[in-house]
Amino acid sequence: MLIRKIKLQIKNISVTPSNQLARASANPFLVRSAGPQGLCRGHFPRKPCWSCPCRSWFWPLYHFSAGGGFLIPYIIMLVVEGMPLLYLELAVGQRMRQGSIGAWNTISPYLRGVGIASVVVSFFLSMYYNVINAWAFWYLFHSFQDPLPWSSCPLNSNLTSYDEECEKASSTQYFWYRKTLNISPSIEENGGIQWEQALCLILAWLVVYLCILRGTESTGKVVYVTASLPYCVLIIYLVRGLTLHGAINGLAYMFTPKIEQLANPQTWINAATQIFFSLGLGFGSLIAFASYNEPSNNCQKHAIIVSLINSSTSIFASIVTFSIYGFKATFNYENCINKVILLLTNTFDLEDGFLTPGNLEETKDYLASAYPTEYSKIFPDIKNCSLESELDTAVQGTGLSFIVYTEAIKNMEVSQLWSVLYFVMLLMLGIGSMLGNTAAILTPLTDSNTISSRLPKEAISGLVCLISCAIGLVFTMEAGNYWFDIFNDYAATLSLLLIVLVETIAICYVYGLKRFENDLQVMTGCKPNWYWKIIWAFVSPLLIIGLFIFYLTDYILKGTLQYQAWDATQGQLVTRDYPNYALAVIGLLVASSTMCIPLVALGTFIMNRWKKGKTVSV
Amino acid sequence: MSSLRTKGKEMRDIYLNEIILKGFYSDRMLVALLPALSLVTVIHAQLCQPGAKDAFKVRLSLKTALGDKAYTWNENEEYLFKAMVAFSIRTFSSREKIEISNVLLCNVTKRVSFWFVVTDPSENQTVPAGEVQGAIRMNRNRINNAFILNDQTLEFLEIPATLGPPTEPSTPIWVIIFSVVFCLVIVGIVLLIVSGIRQRRRKSKASTEMTDVEDKCETMVTIENGIPCDTLDSKEGRTNRAFAAGDEKLTPL
Numbered sequence: 001m002l003i004r005k006i007k008l009q010i011k012n013i014s015v016t017p018s019n020q021l022a023r024a025s026a027n028p029f030l031v032r033s034a035g036p037q038g039l040c041r042g043h044f045p046r047k048p049c050w051s052c053p054c055r056s057w058f059w060p061l062y063h064f065s066a067g068g069g070f071l072i073p074y075i076i077m078l079v080v081e082g083m084p085l086l087y088l089e090l091a092v093g094q095r096m097r098q099g100s101i102g103a104w105n106t107i108s109p110y111l112r113g114v115g116i117a118s119v120v121v122s123f124f125l126s127m128y129y130n131v132i133n134a135w136a137f138w139y140l141f142h143s144f145q146d147p148l149p150w151s152s153c154p155l156n157s158n159l160t161s162y163d164e165e166c167e168k169a170s171s172t173q174y175f176w177y178r179k180t181l182n183i184s185p186s187i188e189e190n191g192g193i194q195w196e197q198a199l200c201l202i203l204a205w206l207v208v209y210l211c212i213l214r215g216t217e218s219t220g221k222v223v224y225v226t227a228s229l230p231y232c233v234l235i236i237y238l239v240r241g242l243t244l245h246g247a248i249n250g251l252a253y254m255f256t257p258k259i260e261q262l263a264n265p266q267t268w269i270n271a272a273t274q275i276f277f278s279l280g281l282g283f284g285s286l287i288a289f290a291s292y293n294e295p296s297n298n299c300q301k302h303a304i305i306v307s308l309i310n311s312s313t314s315i316f317a318s319i320v321t322f323s324i325y326g327f328k329a330t331f332n333y334e335n336c337i338n339k340v341i342l343l344l345t346n347t348f349d350l351e352d353g354f355l356t357p358g359n360l361e362e363t364k365d366y367l368a369s370a371y372p373t374e375y376s377k378i379f380p381d382i383k384n385c386s387l388e389s390e391l392d393t394a395v396q397g398t399g400l401s402f403i404v405y406t407e408a409i410k411n412m413e414v415s416q417l418w419s420v421l422y423f424v425m426l427l428m429l430g431i432g433s434m435l436g437n438t439a440a441i442l443t444p445l446t447d448s449n450t451i452s453s454r455l456p457k458e459a460i461s462g463l464v465c466l467i468s469c470a471i472g473l474v475f476t477m478e479a480g481n482y483w484f485d486i487f488n489d490y491a492a493t494l495s496l497l498l499i500v501l502v503e504t505i506a507i508c509y510v511y512g513l514k515r516f517e518n519d520l521q522v523m524t525g526c527k528p529n530w531y532w533k534i535i536w537a538f539v540s541p542l543l544i545i546g547l548f549i550f551y552l553t554d555y556i557l558k559g560t561l562q563y564q565a566w567d568a569t570q571g572q573l574v575t576r577d578y579p580n581y582a583l584a585v586i587g588l589l590v591a592s593s594t595m596c597i598p599l600v601a602l603g604t605f606i607m608n609r610w611k612k613g614k615t616v617s618v
Numbered sequence: 619m620s621s622l623r624t625k626g627k628e629m630r631d632i633y634l635n636e637i638i639l640k641g642f643y644s645d646r647m648l649v650a651l652l653p654a655l656s657l658v659t660v661i662h663a664q665l666c667q668p669g670a671k672d673a674f675k676v677r678l679s680l681k682t683a684l685g686d687k688a689y690t691w692n693e694n695e696e697y698l699f700k701a702m703v704a705f706s707i708r709t710f711s712s713r714e715k716i717e718i719s720n721v722l723l724c725n726v727t728k729r730v731s732f733w734f735v736v737t738d739p740s741e742n743q744t745v746p747a748g749e750v751q752g753a754i755r756m757n758r759n760r761i762n763n764a765f766i767l768n769d770q771t772l773e774f775l776e777i778p779a780t781l782g783p784p785t786e787p788s789t790p791i792w793v794i795i796f797s798v799v800f801c802l803v804i805v806g807i808v809l810l811i812v813s814g815i816r817q818r819r820r821k822s823k824a825s826t827e828m829t830d831v832e833d834k835c836e837t838m839v840t841i842e843n844g845i846p847c848d849t850l851d852s853k854e855g856r857t858n859r860a861f862a863a864g865d866e867k868l869t870p871l
Contacts, residue, residue, distance in 0.1 A: 141792035142791075206807065213810050346731075458810075
């Protein structure tokens with residue numbers, strides 16, 4: 001019995017990575033050890049497609065502000081930043097064979113803060129990210145009605161016409177801002193917790209808890225479902241989207257580059273941050289993941305394949321997004337034209353059906369010249385309808401997924417089916433991302449002895465979910481969406497840039513590029529060629545420093561940070577300044593993750609001096 | 619006198635229709651009317667005018683509503699319209715004497731739009747606007763259906779239509795679905811936790827059994843390769859010093 005036990009242990013020590021775990025994200029604290037518990041954790045898909053489907057999709061659904069022509073900055077940033085940095089992180093993990101914190105500790109003990117910063121960023125991310133899942137649940141539950149609740153405006157109190165706010169905005173915007181968020185006019189007015197949203201948030205956290213309950217083995221199985229189902233739905237949507245009327249306009253818009261937008265640095269920054277976000281750079285997950293690879297694994301090939309799969313998934317998702325966007329823009333444009341036609345027909349008592357979109361312009365000129373007084377009376381109401389301006393109305397952030405898509409869906413046939421499909425897909429993506437984030441927080445906790453000896457892992461996961469859910473209830477208040485935008489814009493972006501910058505500099509200048517090169521040759525048998533070396537050593541750091549400088553100058557020039565607030569009386573978004581306490585929160589968010597790096601370095605320096613002092617005195 | 623009046627009205631209607639069909643602003647047509655009827659015409663023209671007291675404008679969009687199946691707006695359709703208005707007034711307020719001839723139409727355009735006013739012969743004046751409004755609102759659905767139109771294509775300006783509120787079930791549907799999903803998730807969590815606790819109990823029972831067995835053969839093989847086996851049981855395992863990176867702090871370039 002004992003000999004069998006020993007044989008089992010020896011076998012476990014030499015187990016191959018193919019038996020190992022599909023850890024969806026970081027384990028920064030994991031030290032790769034010979035113990036059986038450290039290795040045998042479940043099954044692991046050979047192809048590294050772990051977090052990429054989930055994150056790479058949100059970006060076309062999310063960041064739309066670049067509008068058409070985003071492809072060029074995206075592809076350039078992918079080739080110049082994404083692929084090299086991905087290769088770098090995979091190589092570091094494979095070489096050091098430790099999780100994020102351990103790996104940077106090996107390179108230099110002063111750099112342990114990089115791993116800690118990654119964990120802090122993951123913690124912030126998991127706090128606010130689940131609110132998106134709560135909204136997806138809300139819309140999903142409302143999709144089972146006929147007609148869809150966001151397809152028409154509710155009536156006002158005396159039943160003579162529609163609700164005022166809904167008339168000024170559109171019915172989908174009204175449903176989002178009033179029925180879902182019940183948003184307050186500014187961030188100062190907090191309002192109360194919306195119980196419906198709070199319930200959906202609690203449900204979302206319960207689902208996440210269900211998936212991570214058993215630890216990372218169950219997470220691996222769930223990731224299979226959450227990664228593959230969205231592909232199916234996206235293919236269905238691709239076929240439907242391309243057959244919609246007006247989809248061509250959206251696709252043409254996507255593929256035509258806009259020179260003035262290429263000159264705007266904001267576009268390049270967005271492209272860079274999206275590449276980081278969708279590849280998972282800077283979160284520590286890639287290093288931890290690559291640490292399970294065999295040393296002889298060709299990580300260069302891996303990096304190129306992964307980034308190509310990732311970007312083609314993103315482009316595929318954005319084709320679907322833009323075809324649906326084109327449909328919506330064309331629909332609105334045609335509505336606008338019809339409204340102008342109706343106005344002219346009614347004012348001048350022309351024959352019904354006489355005005356068509358074809359002869360509208362010449363008839364307008366004729367009427368302006370023939371009846372100048374009446375024409376000038378209605379002139380302010382005649383809107384200049386333009387397809388370009390419809391396509392240009394950039395909706396940013398979470399509003400995109402919920403407003404634009406619901407608006408397009410309500411005009412399709414069998415809209416309930418499309419709505420259910422879409423929100424199920426959104427949920428799968430969201431829950432997949434959440435699993436990665438929570439695993440990043442949980443694995444250091446479960447691996448550290450002090451906590452895991454006292455509490456079983458179900459209790460640790462439950463505690464983490466409970467704390468995050470309690471903090472997340474802030475986002476269900478009336479002003480909650482404004483706080484959400486703060487977290488969305490500032491929690492991860494700057495910190496990620498800094499982490500990646502420190503990583504590149506650490507490898508190239510602290511560890512030594514030549515040494516790294518030699519290690520790679522010893523491990524994989526091939527040296528990285530001059531392209532990679534130049535990008536690691538010069539281009540990437542310079543680019544990231546450039547992005548930083550731009551962020552700072554932008555902030556200094558503007559003077560203060562601003563946000564978009566929903567004005568119910570006007571039925572549209574207005575720009576306001578952040579109050580002081582909101583600015584303080586933003587500063588705290590950015591500082592708490594970025595300051596980890598210098599603080600830990602300082603701490604290590606002081607500890608070493610103290611130790612040296614002790615040994616000298618002894 | 620009344621028969622003359624009705625005949626005059628009919629003739630006026632016929633003539634006015636001719637005018638409208640031929641085009642706007644045909645003053646010569648009006649001038650060509652019989653002078654004997656001019657008095658009657660003037661009185662009725664005063665009652666029914668754009669913007670007159672108690673008069674309402676109606677606008678139809680036949681082509682928008684019906685497309686190819688649109689009918690032409692002619693005097694028969696106007697007759698039907700007058701009949702529907704008279705019916706509405708009769709049912710709303712109990713003015714039993716209202717006839718089709720009491721409803722006056724004027725200024726029919728190509729749009730199609732026109733003004734109408736309802737006169738009450740017994741009181742010799744127009745029916746007040748509020749009554750007409752109430753009557754039309756009450757019977758709006760039937761008027762719409764008579765013309766195969768809806769609220770948007772048959773518009774009574776200044777008479778707002780009562781919009782039908784959407785039907786809402788007593789329990790919102792989303793609450794039902796939410797409760798179902800919520801219960802399923804709770805059941806799943808409870809099952810997993812319970813099975814986890816059971817597994818742990820089984821393991822601890824099995825390990826106590828194994829340690830009992832081990833105690834018996836403790837003097838047997840406990841050392842393998844010079845390493846005592848107990849240490850291999852520790853959670854983190856043993857780090858192999860040969861592979862440890864050592865205490866290098868800063869590596870030279």
